[in-house]
Amino acid sequence: MTQYIGHGRVEIVERIKEINDFNELKKIEIRRQLAHEIVSIAYGFLSPLRGFMNYEEVDSVVKEMRLPNGILWPIPLIFDIIDREIREGDVIGLTYMGKPLAIIKVDEIFKYDKKYIAEKVYKTTDIKHPGVRRTLNYGDKFIGGEVWLVNKLKFNEPYNRFWLTPIQHREVFKQKGWKKIVAFQTRNVPHTGHEYLMKYAWFAANENLKVDEPRTGILVNVVIGEKRIGDYIDEAILLTHDALSKYGYISKRVHLLSFTLWDMRYAGPREAILHAIIRSNLGCTHHVFGRDHAGVGNYYSPYEAHEIFDYISEKDLLIKPIFLRENYYCPKCGGIENEILCDHKDEKQEFSGSLLRSIIMDEVKPTKMVMRPEVYDTLMRAAREYGFGNPFVTEEYLKNRRNVFELGD
Known part of the structure; x- marks a missing residue:
């Protein structure tokens, strides 16, 4: 299974290796972020990367948004360490939750200005920005080198229902007969505005194909990673998006749900490019980008993640962006519109995330014009089963949540 990105031929392969002498290696116990990134590297989500970046690669990505070989890449992927007895040339065993996960061949140990990365x-460099805070909290040194998984992953419920590797995504697309696949990025429970965006994007991606032949699919690819207090819990996000097709609001003929392990950096336009690369690796042909894509606070203008694509050549990115504006419910039109499509802006009812959350917190069922009743019911069930009674992330959830996956002995 191969793919062409930018100027290089990129193999999407699973980087998994048998190693019998793991116990003889030096060990590093790694945090969840690095574990998730290793899994994503190993299965090809982050192709063409085969490991964590060296100094030259970090410097090129930070300054030019490209790898040294010219391939487009927007965010440095780095393995930080505190001073340890590790030398260049070592092969290090990486453990997660006390069990073997992977090995890394240490090609280089280096330092890089973390503030400059930010x-x-x-x-x-505002510490209130979550990506900046993460970067500035990294250790003082970095390891560059290739990684391989050495253990089997067992995904827990409900994640096991939606885990697909890039190769498996492509196999499913082929089985479904999809010629075009539009990716929908999300970290939220869906309201009807999200549903509208997905359906609109389906028509945009369908282009010249006959509408009566479902050869275009929607891939809802949920980002599973670090959570903040007040976010929706991961389990609820997956199960509520699944409810859209389960209850017929988007036909299963054109709908597929999966997830990617990645801690959001909230890097706005640069992260939009990364999302496009990841979904291109999954086999998608189109990608939806809405208002404030991958942004946080007021660090980026509302459509800055759209504008960055003006500077990206088609040969650099084998996926076609679909740009969508903010939408709202128009009571006068009786449907979902945006400021370009109708002239009733003064009467609009916005899909306010904070308002919707407050309604849900009060256990008030939103109107079906805002959220499908089955989606709300699924959200509440997920809260009881996985969120300790709360659909939003709490301290209790962060402390006691079920792991996304377990490792073999």
């Missing part, structure tokens, strides 16, 4: 990647 300035270039996030366009700010």
Whole structure:
């Protein structure tokens, strides 16, 4: 299974290796972020990367948004360490939750200015920005080198229902007969505005194909990773998106749900490019980008993640962006519109995330014009089963949540 990105031929392969002498290696116990990134590297989500970046690669990505070989890549992927007895050339065993996960061949140990990374990647050094805070909290040194998984992953419920590797995504697309696949990025429970965006994107991606032949599919690819207090719990996001097709609001003939392990950096336009690369690796042909895609606070303008694609050549990115504006419910039109499509802006009812959350917190069922009743019911069931009675992330959830996956002995 191969794919062409930019100027290089990129193999999408599963980087898994048998190693019998793991116990003889030096060990590092890694945090969840690095574990998730290793899994994503190993299965090809982050192709063409085969490991964590060296100094030259970090420097090129930070300054030019490209790898040294010219391939487009927007965010540095780095393995930080505190001073340890590790030398260049070592093969290190990486454990997660006390069990073997992977090995890394240490090609280089280096330092890089973390504040400079923040300035270039996030366009700010404000510690309130979650990506900046993450970067500045990294250790003082970095390891560059290739990684391989050495253990089997067992995904827990409900994640096991939706885990697909890039190769498996492509196999499913082929089985469904999809010629075009539009990716929908999300980290939220869906309201009817999201549903509208997906359906509109389906028509946009369908282009010259006959509408009566369902050869275009929608891939809802949920980002599973670090959570903040007040976010929707991961389990609820997956199960509520599944409810859209389960209850017929988007036909299963054109709908598929999966997830990617990645801690959001909230890097706005640069992260939009990364999302496009990941979904291109999955086999998608189109990608939806809405208002404030991958942004946070007021660090980026509302459509800055659209504008960055003006500077990206088609040969650099084998996926076609679909740009969508903010939408709202128009009571006068009786449907979902945006400021370009109708002239009733003064009467609009916005899909306010904070308002919707407050309604849900009060256990008030939103109107079906805002959220499908089955989606709401699924959200509440997920809260009881996985969120300790709460559909939003709490301290209790962060402390006691079920792991996404377990490792073999």
